[in-house]
Structure formats: structure tokens, C-alpha cells
Amino acid sequence: MQVTMTVNGEEVTREIEGRLLLVHFLRDHLALTGTHWGCDTSNCGTCVVWLDGEPVKSCTVLAAMAGGHDVTTVEGLARGGELDPVQRGFMECHGLQCGFCTPGMMMTARALLDRNPDPSAGEIREAISGQICRCTGYATIVRSIQWAAAEEAGTRTTLAADDDDDADADYGAVTAEAESVPAGGSAS
Incomplete structure (x- = not known):
């Protein structure tokens, strides 16, 4: 056919x-x-x-x-040779390790940010709950999506989450919330 x-x-x-x-x-x-x-x-x-x-x-x-x-x-996702903020967020915040789950996570994250430009860590976890990552423990994925949201809103205050001190200062509350919310809910 x-x-x-x-x-x-x-x-x-x-x-x-x-x-x-x-x-x-x-x-x-x-x-x-x-x-x-x-x-x-x-x-x-x-x-x-x-x-x-x-x-x-x-x-x-x-x-x-x-x-x-x-x-x-x-x-x-990339437009005009420029990576989407979600793609950049995964790079900047180390939202991947082996990379196998990353494309699906990015597609779900972009769809979430298109619907909700300022999601909480719990909302992010809900959105990605239908996906499995065996490497990261999800905290860096949540952080990556929060980074992308802040980048798009113009409220991001550091360039990367490489520096643990800066990452903790900017994303500490997000990470703490992300680690306390169990993954679950609807599959994407």
C-alpha cells in the first residue's frame, strides 16, 4: 500500500x-x-x-x-540550525547518560512546555511518567526541562548546571521537589 x-x-x-x-x-x-x-x-x-x-x-x-x-x-525540533531550548537544556543540565530515552523525553518535554510554559517539577514528572530512564534517576531530566522553561521565559540565571554550586542555587528547590514527587500518572 x-x-x-x-x-x-x-x-x-x-x-x-x-x-x-x-x-x-x-x-x-x-x-x-x-x-x-x-x-x-x-x-x-x-x-x-x-x-x-x-x-x-x-x-x-x-x-x-x-x-x-x-x-x-x-x-x-531544531529550527534554522539552532537547537530547541529543550535540546540545549538536556545538554546544559546533563539530562542524559546513555541517551537511549533522550529523544522520547525531549519530544514529551517540548509538548509539555508548549502547553504549560512554567511547569512544576511534579507536572514534569507527570508528563514523563510514561517513559523509562534506567540511568539518570530523573532528577537531571526534570532539571533540564526546568532549564528550558526558564530559558524560554528569559528567567534563567546561569548558563549551565555544570557548576554544582550554581546549579544548587538556581535549581535546588526544583531538584528537591522533583526527588520528592514519585513518578506516576498518565502515559504520554
Whole structure:
């Protein structure tokens, strides 16, 4: 069957099998390997992309179902050669270690900040609760998203969270709140 969709602002048409998952379409047919493939069961969240602006786990969406729709991947976050503030936040605040969960986390974080430009640490944890990170303990991910929110609001007071003293001064309350709120809630 033939499917046509817009991916990162570009219309694409491909011949596919009807059972092909969107994650495999993006990775294998379009070579957009930023979207990671983890579980095929909607548990890990590494495959989050946007379908018409809403985060979806692409391991549970058939590519044919995305036909006629807009799909945005982590490669589509950067604009004009500039990283999105969420991408910069993950770099500045060390929001990744192995990096496997990072693309899905970034897509969920960007969607959250588009809906709520000043989320609390608890709201961030709720938003990313459908995603698994086995490396960071989530505190640096929460900090990275708070960094991006502050950057966009123009209220960020340090350049990075490299310096533990500065990070503690600027983000200490956020980190304390993030570490006290258990992950849980709705999956993205």
C-alpha cells in the first residue's frame, strides 16, 4: 500500500506493508534514527513522536494510520540550525547518560512546555511518567526541562548546571521537589 504523510515539514510518500509500525517507517524507510525503538509494547517511551502535534508512542501506531497527518520527530525540533531550548537544556543540565530515552523525553518535554510554559517539577514528572530512564534517576531530566522553561521565559540565571554550586542555587528547590514527587500518572 502507498502512504503519504508530512514528516518534519516535508511530504513523503512510500510503498509500505499495512502492518508496518510508524517507528520502523521513520527509522527504516526515512533513515530518521533519532526516534528510538525499545519495546514495541508502549512501555518505555523511547519512540515518542508527535502526530498532528500530540505525543504518541510510535511503536503502537501503524504507519498507515499516520497517512495524511503531520509527524514530527526529534530531528524536527531544531529550527534554522539552532537547537530547541529543550535540546540545549538536556545538554546544559546533563539530562542524559546513555541517551537511549533522550529523544522520547525531549519530544514529551517540548509538548509539555508548549502547553504549560512554567511547569512544576511534579507536572514534569507527570508528563514523563510514561517513559523509562534506567540511568539518570530523573532528577537531571526534570532539571533540564526546568532549564528550558526558564530559558524560554528569559528567567534563567546561569548558563549551565555544570557548576554544582550554581546549579544548587538556581535549581535546588526544583531538584528537591522533583526527588520528592514519585513518578506516576498518565502515559504520554
